Amino acid sequence: MSQRLHDILPMVEENAPPMRFTPDDILGLGRRRKRNRRAAAVASAATALAVAVVAVAPNALGGGDDLAPAAGGPAMLTVAGPFQGTIVTTEAAGFTISETAQVTDGYQLATITTPQDTARAAGLVALFRPGVFSAKAYTEGGQKVDVDGRPGWYVPEVRFADEPDPGPALVWEYAENAYALVAAYHRTGRGAGVPEPDPSDTTTIYPEPPKAGPPWMDKAQLTTVAAAVRTTDTAEPLRVGVKLPELPSGWSLDSAGTLSSTYGLLDDDSHLRLVQGSHTYQDVDQLRTPAGLASIVISAGPYRASEANLEIAPGEVRCPKVDWCVWLNADRTWLAAITATAADGSVNNAGTGITQATLKAMLSSATIADPADRSSWFPVRAGK
Amino acid sequence: MSETDRDFREFVAAHLERLRALAYITCGDWQLAEDAVATVLSRMYPRWERIEQPAVYARQAVVRAAISEKRRPWWRRERSAGDALPEVSLADHSGPVDERLRLHAALLRVPVGLRSVLVLRFIEGLSVAETAEALGRPEGTVKNYTSRGLEAMRRILGPNLTDLEGDKHVTAFARHSADG
Numbered sequence: 001m002s003q004r005l006h007d008i009l010p011m012v013e014e015n016a017p018p019m020r021f022t023p024d025d026i027l028g029l030g031r032r033r034k035r036n037r038r039a040a041a042v043a044s045a046a047t048a049l050a051v052a053v054v055a056v057a058p059n060a061l062g063g064g065d066d067l068a069p070a071a072g073g074p075a076m077l078t079v080a081g082p083f084q085g086t087i088v089t090t091e092a093a094g095f096t097i098s099e100t101a102q103v104t105d106g107y108q109l110a111t112i113t114t115p116q117d118t119a120r121a122a123g124l125v126a127l128f129r130p131g132v133f134s135a136k137a138y139t140e141g142g143q144k145v146d147v148d149g150r151p152g153w154y155v156p157e158v159r160f161a162d163e164p165d166p167g168p169a170l171v172w173e174y175a176e177n178a179y180a181l182v183a184a185y186h187r188t189g190r191g192a193g194v195p196e197p198d199p200s201d202t203t204t205i206y207p208e209p210p211k212a213g214p215p216w217m218d219k220a221q222l223t224t225v226a227a228a229v230r231t232t233d234t235a236e237p238l239r240v241g242v243k244l245p246e247l248p249s250g251w252s253l254d255s256a257g258t259l260s261s262t263y264g265l266l267d268d269d270s271h272l273r274l275v276q277g278s279h280t281y282q283d284v285d286q287l288r289t290p291a292g293l294a295s296i297v298i299s300a301g302p303y304r305a306s307e308a309n310l311e312i313a314p315g316e317v318r319c320p321k322v323d324w325c326v327w328l329n330a331d332r333t334w335l336a337a338i339t340a341t342a343a344d345g346s347v348n349n350a351g352t353g354i355t356q357a358t359l360k361a362m363l364s365s366a367t368i369a370d371p372a373d374r375s376s377w378f379p380v381r382a383g384k
Numbered sequence: 385m386s387e388t389d390r391d392f393r394e395f396v397a398a399h400l401e402r403l404r405a406l407a408y409i410t411c412g413d414w415q416l417a418e419d420a421v422a423t424v425l426s427r428m429y430p431r432w433e434r435i436e437q438p439a440v441y442a443r444q445a446v447v448r449a450a451i452s453e454k455r456r457p458w459w460r461r462e463r464s465a466g467d468a469l470p471e472v473s474l475a476d477h478s479g480p481v482d483e484r485l486r487l488h489a490a491l492l493r494v495p496v497g498l499r500s501v502l503v504l505r506f507i508e509g510l511s512v513a514e515t516a517e518a519l520g521r522p523e524g525t526v527k528n529y530t531s532r533g534l535e536a537m538r539r540i541l542g543p544n545l546t547d548l549e550g551d552k553h554v555t556a557f558a559r560h561s562a563d564g
Binding site: 004005006007008009011012013016017019020021023024025026027029030031032033034202203 | 389392393396397400401402404405406408409414415418421422425426427428429430432484485487488491495497498502503506507509529532
């Protein structure tokens with residue numbers, strides 16, 4: 001049996017998922033980088049934290065003006081406004097649907113959990129505002145199903161951004177041109193338990209990542225869970241454990257919540273994600289952070305044992321890297337962090353207009369709540 | 385669009401997919417791979433007319449960047465939540481792919497320092513000297529990492545592995561070392 005390393009390349013190319021960047025995106029990023037370099041050469045003045053009073057977007061909070069019942073079927077789900085959370089906790093088919101865990105201007109997300117695995121989610125619920133989700137791939141290629149009187153489509157194999165093993169998902173039109181989605185995660189998979197590589201260690205062979213088990217839900221269970229999703233009639237602002245008094249000028253809120261970016265991991269860290277400029281979710285067919293926009297993420301959560309090797313003095317904001325500052329509370333139980341990422345996704349703040357001093361000032365001005373006491377968390381109050 | 389922009393765009397269009405695949409082989413994560421490729425290519429643009437062999441430069445830089453992306457501390461905290469909605473795609477059911485999947489899985493278990501050397505030498509086909517230049521390491525280190533990387537692959541893949549490509553390089557290296 002001949003095993004040749006370079007045979008991997010064509011195999012990987014053949015099975016690659018759709019590309020997030022186009023050649024024009026790359027060209028645009030290159031042009032921006034060139035402009036920034038020129039600007040930096042002309043004037044290297046430090047960018048002060050230019051802050052603006054956060055504007056509250058119309059209908060962003062608390063209102064309910066555009067709440068509308070689903071037409072043509074049971075009025076179980078309502079259309080929420082931007083950054084509103086309306087999904088309520090529900091039990092179905094042995095699974096628990098959480099209340100809204102993440103919001104953007106275009107959709108809200110909730111997790112599906114099972115008592116059999118408290119570390120990782122069993123699936124995801126996404127509720128899109130009208131016109132936000134492009135359901136074409138589901139409506140044209142999926143199997144038709146009935147979700148409590150509403151039209152739905154089941155697809156047995158869809159691929160997650162961070163997960164190589166495809167799993168099942170179901171989309172249904174809960175209101176006119178407004179879609180919802182439930183997807184099942186695998187019983188095991190990537191995420192927790194896979195160590196981050198230590199570049200200085202050239203000896204340790206990493207343990208084999210866990211093989212993906214079967215999906216937590218099949219078609220019938222997904223249909224049952226979808227039919228069980230419920231929303232409130234009055235939208236409540238989502239609450240998170242971190243609050244910024246102001247946003248930097250020219251930045252807007254992209255998302256807020258407690259959903260981990262790691263596939264299925266239930267870690268409950270709060271975060272606010274800001275993007276430079278403004279971004280509106282439209283015609284999305286997958287949840288990806290918007291490409292081509294610089295971002296700042298501020299997060300807060302429990303201080304974990306795995307982070308205990310960090311030398312952070314309690315009570316003070318420290319910036320170990322130019323694009324990364326951290327803060328530890330006096331009891332060494334809560335940790336908050338802030339990072340900036342350039343528009344091209346690179347790990348630096350070049351071109352963002354955000355200096356280390358700015359990040360430090362932002363984290364210093366943030367209010368961090370007890371991660372374990374959700375009653376002390378703050379309503380999301382940022383708009384475009 | 386200027387001629388430079390047109391040239392650059394044509395280069396990106398021609399190499400984007402392959403570079404992303406190369407980055408993915410190196411880091412094992414599609415999103416990190418895309419980030420690494422976008423970073424490398426956008427950094428090439430301002431210097432486009434001064435880069436003599438852009439394809440070679442890009443491939444080597446992408447491997448370095450893919451390893452670098454994996455080294456980011458706390459990358460989980462740095463990314464926004466919500467990257468997890470599935471996209472519809474077809475699964476690959478072809479049997480012959482299994483062996484290459486196994487090989488790739490083994491490569492991803494090799495320590496990153498050794499892995500970057502294996503990728504550049506046996507997937508990109510660079511010589512020891514070229515690999516050393518690409519990674520900014522002494523040639524002796526590259527030889528050492530090549531030997532240890534292949535040994536790690538053999539340990540992971542088990543005793544059935546008899547003819548992993550690269551053995552001949554190790555043999556040649558051993559002979560060269562003995563001669564030298």
